[in-house]
Amino acid sequence: MKTTSNKMALIPKVYCSLFGHEYQVTKNVTSHVKEYTCKNCKKELTTDSNGNLTELTPTFREINVILERVYNSKTERLKEKAINSTTIYQHV
Ligand SMILES: [Zn+2]
Numbered sequence: 001m002k003t004t005s006n007k008m009a010l011i012p013k014v015y016c017s018l019f020g021h022e023y024q025v026t027k028n029v030t031s032h033v034k035e036y037t038c039k040n041c042k043k044e045l046t047t048d049s050n051g052n053l054t055e056l057t058p059t060f061r062e063i064n065v066i067l068e069r070v071y072n073s074k075t076e077r078l079k080e081k082a083i084n085s086t087t088i089y090q091h092v
Contacts, residue, residue: 012040029064030071 016022021043023036029046035056036045044056046064054060 012038012042016041016043027064029068033064033067035064 016038021038022040023038023045025034026037026044027035029035032051033047036053037043038045045053046056046060048054048060056064
């Protein structure tokens with residue numbers, strides 16, 4: 001199965017090497033870290049800890065899963081805080 005998809009991706013890869021990749025955001029991991037996939041060759045990128053784009057390796061995929069979990073629990077806490085502060089401001 002993998003061999004077939006590689007052959008299929010051969011033409012888009014040539015296209016990408018000529019015109020560049022067309023990355024689309026496929027996942028927002030955190031507000032800074034995103035996952036991208038090329039529309040043509042399906043090459044995947046992600047944002048590393050320095051804010052640079054890097055190839056989405058299985059290691060980065062695992063890191064992103066953890067990051068997303070941490071980020072979601074943080075934003076939920078922030079939302080609670082936001083609700084509390086709104087209540088305070090209403091009294092002022
Ligand atoms: Zn591409």
